[in-house]
Amino acid sequence: MGGVQEAITRAHHEEWARVVASLTRRFGDLDIAEEAAAEAFATAVARWPLEGVPPNPGAWLTTTANRKAIDRIRRENKRDDKQREAQMLYDDDPPDPLGAIDDERLRLIFTCCHPALAMEARVALTLRMVGGLTVPEIARAFLVQETTMGQRITRAKAKIKAARIPYRVPSAEDLPARASGVLAVLFLVFNEGYLATGPDTDPVRHDLTAEAIRLTRLIHALMPEDGEVTGLLALMLLTEARGTARVSASGELVPLDEQDRGSWDAALIAEGHRLVRERLAAGEAPGRYQILAAINAVHTSAPEARDTDWSQVVALYDQLVRLDPSPIVALNRAIAVAELDGPEVALATVDRLEDRLAGYHAYHATRADLLRRLGRSQKSRAAYDLAIELAGNTAETAYLTRRRDQLGT
Amino acid sequence: MLYLVSVIDDQTGSATPTEMAAIDTFNNQLEADGHWVFAGGLASPSTATVIDNRNGEPVLTDGPFLESKEYLAGFWVIEAPDLDVALRLAAEGSKNCNRKVEVRPFL
Numbered sequence: 001m002g003g004v005q006e007a008i009t010r011a012h013h014e015e016w017a018r019v020v021a022s023l024t025r026r027f028g029d030l031d032i033a034e035e036a037a038a039e040a041f042a043t044a045v046a047r048w049p050l051e052g053v054p055p056n057p058g059a060w061l062t063t064t065a066n067r068k069a070i071d072r073i074r075r076e077n078k079r080d081d082k083q084r085e086a087q088m089l090y091d092d093d094p095p096d097p098l099g100a101i102d103d104e105r106l107r108l109i110f111t112c113c114h115p116a117l118a119m120e121a122r123v124a125l126t127l128r129m130v131g132g133l134t135v136p137e138i139a140r141a142f143l144v145q146e147t148t149m150g151q152r153i154t155r156a157k158a159k160i161k162a163a164r165i166p167y168r169v170p171s172a173e174d175l176p177a178r179a180s181g182v183l184a185v186l187f188l189v190f191n192e193g194y195l196a197t198g199p200d201t202d203p204v205r206h207d208l209t210a211e212a213i214r215l216t217r218l219i220h221a222l223m224p225e226d227g228e229v230t231g232l233l234a235l236m237l238l239t240e241a242r243g244t245a246r247v248s249a250s251g252e253l254v255p256l257d258e259q260d261r262g263s264w265d266a267a268l269i270a271e272g273h274r275l276v277r278e279r280l281a282a283g284e285a286p287g288r289y290q291i292l293a294a295i296n297a298v299h300t301s302a303p304e305a306r307d308t309d310w311s312q313v314v315a316l317y318d319q320l321v322r323l324d325p326s327p328i329v330a331l332n333r334a335i336a337v338a339e340l341d342g343p344e345v346a347l348a349t350v351d352r353l354e355d356r357l358a359g360y361h362a363y364h365a366t367r368a369d370l371l372r373r374l375g376r377s378q379k380s381r382a383a384y385d386l387a388i389e390l391a392g393n394t395a396e397t398a399y400l401t402r403r404r405d406q407l408g409t
Numbered sequence: 410m411l412y413l414v415s416v417i418d419d420q421t422g423s424a425t426p427t428e429m430a431a432i433d434t435f436n437n438q439l440e441a442d443g444h445w446v447f448a449g450g451l452a453s454p455s456t457a458t459v460i461d462n463r464n465g466e467p468v469l470t471d472g473p474f475l476e477s478k479e480y481l482a483g484f485w486v487i488e489a490p491d492l493d494v495a496l497r498l499a500a501e502g503s504k505n506c507n508r509k510v511e512v513r514p515f516l
Binding site: 114163166170174 | 491513516
């Protein structure tokens with residue numbers, strides 16, 4: 001019995017996106033594909049424990065789902081043939097010249113992450129159609145009502161149909177921009193798990209980080225040559241590896257230099273390092289995820305915090321600033337500069353970011369820490385106050401509060 | 410598939426001669442590539458009249474049905490195989506007429 005349950009879970013992880021993608025391709029309709037896939041898995045749950053797991057679960061699920069879809073279409077065709085045909089998803093479908101990435105699941109991912117959809121709709125649709133999460137699961141993940149999440153997904157599917165968002169992998173010229181849109185969706189899911197917000201939320205949501213990693217692994221398997229996909233996967237793995245060390249038993253954030261490095265996940269770190277080395281060996285100019293992964297590789301290579309190669313970290317941030325001149329990158333660079341050139345130099349840089357980052361908790365938390373290290377307790381306390389007010393993560397609030405309360409007067 | 414590309418404007422001054430020339434060139438290209446269906450510019454919303462004849466007696470109201478800072482200043486109706494193509498054309502249109510545009514599919 002346990003074996004069957006396991007087989008169903010594994011089939012769901014491995015086959016859901018494939019079943020939805022192939023049905024969407026065949027029937028030209030996301031709605032039909034989603035519903036038929038869900039019915040096929042429900043049938044598996046009912047029948048596999050009695051009849052045994054079929055020798056090829058993927059083929060069994062696809063066949064069953066196809067049959068369910070045809071049943072539904074027959075029922076509906078009796079009602080309104082023409083209208084349905086008019087709403088079929090557009091798929092002009094010349095065989096893809098890109099070869100290596102011609103997988104139906106990729107079409108599904110690119111359609112779900114289409115830039116004409118709102119970011120929150122892309123996230124929800126990707127988790128449902130590609131990740132196979134249920135609507136209640138996605139609703140819980142983003143702390144919204146189930147009905148709201150259901151409507152968000154329904155609306156997105158309706159727009160895809162009515163506006164004829166194509167079901168295909170973008171052309172070679174659009175591919176880099178569109179692929180980066182897909183990565184943005186996955187990174188957002190990961191970050192929502194890693195930096196979970198909300199007063200009643202666990203500080204780290206492993207369900208979300210795990211799902212983001214699983215989907216990024218899938219894209220990596222489909223587009224192994226894409227440096228940014230590899231970079232994002234490495235970044236997630238090296239971040240996830242430190243997940244348990246990042247929150248103390250009492251629920252407080254543990255900063256990088258105080259973490260128990262022995263409790264980092266060595267396997268994830270090894271895999272992340274291997275991916276970063278692979279990108280270095282490729283000899284191509286890295287994008288932002290690859291640089292962020294490299295920064296994390298430097299951190300996770302140091303046996304102790306004091307062994308960190310800060311000049312390497314700052315050099316990587318310099319590279320990142322050239323790609324992404326955003327104030328948040330500048331803030332993170334300043335944190336590294338503090339280790340290399342001292343808090344005084346870093347503070348001068350951080351203070352120049354006030355205009356643009358005054359509403360961002362990490363800006364105030366960084367200032368508070370630099371001021372504390374410079375012995376300016378009063379100013380530090382004021383900065384901690386602002387950071388605490390703005391921080392949304394429970395573990396971070398706890399950490400900042402303790403740090404503030406440790407300040408002398 | 411037909412798409413309505415609405416030109417959104419927030420000022421009363423119509424297109425400059427340079428913009429008009431760019432729009433003409435763009436329109437010729439639309440025609441050459443088989444995307445052209447129809448296009449036109451509209452007079453300002455203050456010239457609009459709303460008519461309601463649902464009850465047999467036409468009631469006229471001076472002005473647009475919706476007062477807003479931004480309004481429809483013109484439009485294209487284009488033929489495109491899918492939204493990606495429509496969006497690419499609309500992006501060109503926005504650049505040439507130097508205004509924001511909205512893309513909406515016909516039913």
